[in-house]
Amino acid sequence: MDIYLLEAVIxxxxxxxxxxxxxxxxxxxxxxxxxxxxxxxDLVMCGMYVIFWLYADLGWPLPLACxxxxxxxxxxxxxxxxxxxxxxxxxxxxxxxLATGGLLFxxxxxxxxxxxxxxxxxxxxxxxxxxxxxxxxxxxxxxxxMALVGAVALWLFLRRTYIGTAIRAxxxxxxxxxxxxxxxxxxxxxxxxxxxxxxxxxACLLAxxxxxxxxxxxxxxxxxxxxxxxxxxxxxxxxxxxxxxISQIISIGGYYASTELSYVLAFTLFIxxxxxxxxxxxxR
Amino acid sequence: xxxxxSTLLVGAVLLVAAPLVAPPYFMHxxxxxxxxxxxxxxxxxMGRFGLVSLGHGAFLGIGAYVPALLWNYYAVTPWLxxxxxxxxxxxxxxxxxxxxxxxxxxxxxxxxxTLALGQVVMLTIVAARDVTGGSLGFTPNNVGYSWxxxxxxxxxxxxxxxxxxxxxxxxxxxxxxRGVGREALDAISEDEEAAAAIGxxxxxxxxxxxxxxxxxxxxxxxxxxxxxxxxxxxxxSGIAVSxxxxxxAIVGGMYALLGPTVxxxxxxxxxxxxxxxxxxxxxxxANTIYGVLLILCIIFMPRxxxxxxxxxxxxxxxxxxxxxx
Numbered sequence: 011m012d013i014y015l016l017e018a019v020i021x022x023x024x025x026x027x028x029x030x031x032x033x034x035x036x037x038x039x040x041x042x043x044x045x046x047x048x049x050x051x052d053l054v055m056c057g058m059y060v061i062f063w064l065y066a067d068l069g070w071p072l073p074l075a076c077x078x079x080x081x082x083x084x085x086x087x088x089x090x091x092x093x094x095x096x097x098x099x100x101x102x103x104x105x106x107x108l109a110t111g112g113l114l115f116x117x118x119x120x121x122x123x124x125x126x127x128x129x130x131x132x133x134x135x136x137x138x139x140x141x142x143x144x145x146x147x148x149x150x151x152x153x154x155x156m157a158l159v160g161a162v163a164l165w166l167f168l169r170r171t172y173i174g175t176a177i178r179a180x181x182x183x184x185x186x187x188x189x190x191x192x193x194x195x196x197x198x199x200x201x202x203x204x205x206x207x208x209x210x211x212x213a214c215l216l217a218x219x220x221x222x223x224x225x226x227x228x229x230x231x232x233x234x235x236x237x238x239x240x241x242x243x244x245x246x247x248x249x250x251x252x253x254x255x256i257s258q259i260i261s262i263g264g265y266y267a268s269t270e271l272s273y274v275l276a277f278t279l280f281i282x283x284x285x286x287x288x289x290x291x292x293x294r
Numbered sequence: 295x296x297x298x299x300s301t302l303l304v305g306a307v308l309l310v311a312a313p314l315v316a317p318p319y320f321m322h323x324x325x326x327x328x329x330x331x332x333x334x335x336x337x338x339x340m341g342r343f344g345l346v347s348l349g350h351g352a353f354l355g356i357g358a359y360v361p362a363l364l365w366n367y368y369a370v371t372p373w374l375x376x377x378x379x380x381x382x383x384x385x386x387x388x389x390x391x392x393x394x395x396x397x398x399x400x401x402x403x404x405x406x407x408t409l410a411l412g413q414v415v416m417l418t419i420v421a422a423r424d425v426t427g428g429s430l431g432f433t434p435n436n437v438g439y440s441w442x443x444x445x446x447x448x449x450x451x452x453x454x455x456x457x458x459x460x461x462x463x464x465x466x467x468x469x470x471x472r473g474v475g476r477e478a479l480d481a482i483s484e485d486e487e488a489a490a491a492i493g494x495x496x497x498x499x500x501x502x503x504x505x506x507x508x509x510x511x512x513x514x515x516x517x518x519x520x521x522x523x524x525x526x527x528x529x530x531s532g533i534a535v536s537x538x539x540x541x542x543a544i545v546g547g548m549y550a551l552l553g554p555t556v557x558x559x560x561x562x563x564x565x566x567x568x569x570x571x572x573x574x575x576x577x578x579x580a581n582t583i584y585g586v587l588l589i590l591c592i593i594f595m596p597r598x599x600x601x602x603x604x605x606x607x608x609x610x611x612x613x614x615x616x617x618x619x
Contacts, residue, residue, distance in 0.1 A: 046402050046406075094589055094593070097593050098592065098593050101596065102401075103401055103402055104344070104346050104401055104402055104405065105592055105596060107402050107405060108346070108540065108541075108544065108588075108592050109588075109589050109592040109593060111348075111537055111540070111541070111588070112541065112585050112586075112587075112588030112589035112591075112592060113585065113589060114537070114585070115537065115541070115581055115582075115584060115585030115588060116581075116582055116585025116586055116588075116589065117585070118578075118581070118585075119578040119579075119580075119581035119582040119584070119585060120578070120582045120585075121578075122577055122578030122581075122582075123577070123578040123579055123582055126577070127577070224578070228532070228533055228534070231533075232409060232410065232413050232533065235406050235409065236406075236410060239403065239406055268421055270417045270418075270420045270421035271417075271421045273413070273417045274413075274414050274417045274418050274421060277410040277411075277413045277414045277417070278410075278414055280407075280410050281390070281407055281410050281411065281414070284399060284403065284406075284407050285393045285394075285397055285399070288397060288398075288399060288403065
């Protein structure tokens, strides 16, 4: 096997981890609150700026900056729910989607206002690991590992805690759960906070690999929606699988052709799969 | 009715007189409002019936790029290139619309499929950078004043073109609003199953508005490209412009004839006002305010500015006539 192709496959798997983490967050929010946050990737952008600002500008230690980013974006998630989603919870789903689209405009341009359109890097260079003839970036490896940790932590939380059980119950049947004495508003807030925290965690992992700029969300935002829809909106395992399929297409496609063409391929596949398997790849 | 007629008359006189009195800068703004108003109207032709497309940048991009590429590489006149781009756009509308409507891809699934479509077109333009110039954009070969090349350095020419286009777009919108299919489309957007059950050809009605919308959007993109003489995949085909179309139409009011145009007027004056007022140091301010406006608009007045004003006036009229009953 071609050594560069192998490298592309490995990078694809590593990229898939972060995408899967984001897809988990978006899927959780969709499954529980029944809302698509179009601006989800832009919450990640906010997290990346928080890290950049605290670490590179103010000189905080990196782990502390990362923690602040996770908490900050989780709080942002709660705000998004309280200010934007809660008032229109009863209206058509497309209105909710568009309202978070307005948030996308707001966040991207507010970031432009604060930080300008320059590409900024936090300036942390993690070493490259050499295994045989293959070079793997340890930033990516760390991101992959942390993404898995995040996913497992979420799984444990959903399985082992009372509120986690309530969240899963709401995703299954919204009306019955209320009758069983679960406070929906409380569950929605917790879900939004977790969704935000996952975006914050993804921000930490992405800040190690990529430059941050106000429109960085546009580069992977559409990918995350595709992954969620491909996996079946609300289906977490499906989303996990889809994340790795898409990341492989992008990675291998980028190796054989160009990055843009691999994205074109991924988006086209998405459209076709929407027609063949509209309820997700794992649903029969 | 006479008040309405006189408003129309004043509006028409103002629009005809504009090129005689307005300085070039304002002419430029008016042309932009008319062209974007046309594109937003084109979007609302389908958007108002619950077919929310987040990928109209695809049609806009095809409209802008096809004539420009044909002109630069094969010296094909835009008089052929523009109709061709419109036809291509209609075909794309069919290709994406038919399976969507057949398989009942609706609501936010439809929105996400169209979002992906916009990305496919935009990224294809970027990927074909040897031909299209990629992210750096593309400039049609400038030959000065020429009917053959559809290039007019004088703003008055494009003003007339934009005005004709805009009036035509409004006429199409009105024809659909008053046409026989209107009730059917309303029924479909309310409840597709029920509409099908009473014998409405759901597929035909949806495809009709989709193809019309795609055609008009491509036309708008083509003329915009000819006017600005510089086209760029991000500004004409990316997510940003696709969302901009949706939001301007919604803020203005997609259920009213002049709603999308009001949206264009508002967006552009906000942008220009902040740019002139604050200069480039305040980059992003306009769209920040714009984003907040959008959120507020969707929460508090989903029918848009024109829709709300109209609702208020009809309510007042109703209360006025109430005691007489």
